[in-house]
Amino acid sequence: xxxxxxxxxxxxxxxxxxxxxxxxxxxxxxxxxxxxxxxxxxxxxxxxxxxxxxxxxxxxxxxxxxxxxxxxxxxxxxxxxxxxxxxxxxxxxxxxxxxxxxxxxxxxxxxxxxxxxxxxxxxxxxxxxxxxxxxxxxxxxxxxxxxxxxxxxxxxxxxxxxxxxxxxxxxxxxxxxxxxxxxxxxxxxxxxxxxxxxxxxxx
Ligand SMILES: [Zn+2]
Ligand SMILES: [Zn+2]
Numbered sequence: 498x499x500x501x502x503x504x505x506x507x508x509x510x511x512x513x514x515x516x517x518x519x520x521x522x523x524x525x526x527x528x529x530x531x532x533x534x535x536x537x538x539x540x541x542x543x544x545x546x547x548x549x550x551x552x553x554x555x556x557x558x559x560x561x562x563x564x565x566x567x568x569x570x571x572x573x574x575x576x577x578x579x580x581x582x583x584x585x586x587x588x589x590x591x592x593x594x595x596x597x598x599x600x601x602x603x604x605x606x607x608x609x610x611x612x613x614x615x616x617x618x619x620x621x622x623x624x625x626x627x628x629x630x631x632x633x634x635x636x637x638x639x640x641x642x643x644x645x646x647x648x649x650x651x652x653x654x655x656x657x658x659x660x661x662x663x664x665x666x667x668x669x670x671x672x673x674x675x676x677x678x679x680x681x682x683x684x685x686x687x688x689x690x691x692x693x694x695x696x697x698x699x700x
Contacts, residue, residue, distance in 0.1 A: 499553055502674045503697035504583075504590075505531025506684035513583065513590035513685050513692070533697050536674045537580035540594070541570050548577060548594065553700055571599045582660055583677060586668035588685035588692055593660040593671075596651035598643075606643065610636035 504512040512532025539556060540548040541563060551559045560570060570576050578597045583590055614632035617623040623631075662669045665685075672680065677694035684692040 508691040509687040542575045582671035584663040585670040587666040588683035598647040
């Protein structure tokens, strides 16, 4: 359940332009002013080079409609985490894409933990406390190594994909939506510092 934010200028009532594909986000506060956006989203890269957003909560069905499974898309390096970043100088909205793998193979990590517990308890005859603690640490280290593996796999390419400078004003200072809360930002429409980011609900 990702948090969605509302970006609204208190002077002109508008918000920075976002790609139309994400317009399906719904809010829990019922308002319709400004622009509603999540902190980011997952996208899959198609053969044509187009990044197709997988809007929450329809990620899996959207992916299947495009002819992929999570495992296939991850193996082929097509999965991206896209984060919205606002230029502090001109208020322009940017998207930063970073390669990602599957959600750290949560399921596999859990199974590994359970196997560790079972082996220690029923094979080695250790007591429950020790078996559970060992299983827990096994899960932690497996999750950590998967995270490290993913980081190493994409480190170089992700560094190249980092948002360099604003395509409009060439500034290099950006802010993500969670960090934009409570800060008056520049509005890209009326060029006054009246753009505000508030939590609009969860999607
Ligand atoms: Zn404005
Ligand atoms: Zn800018």
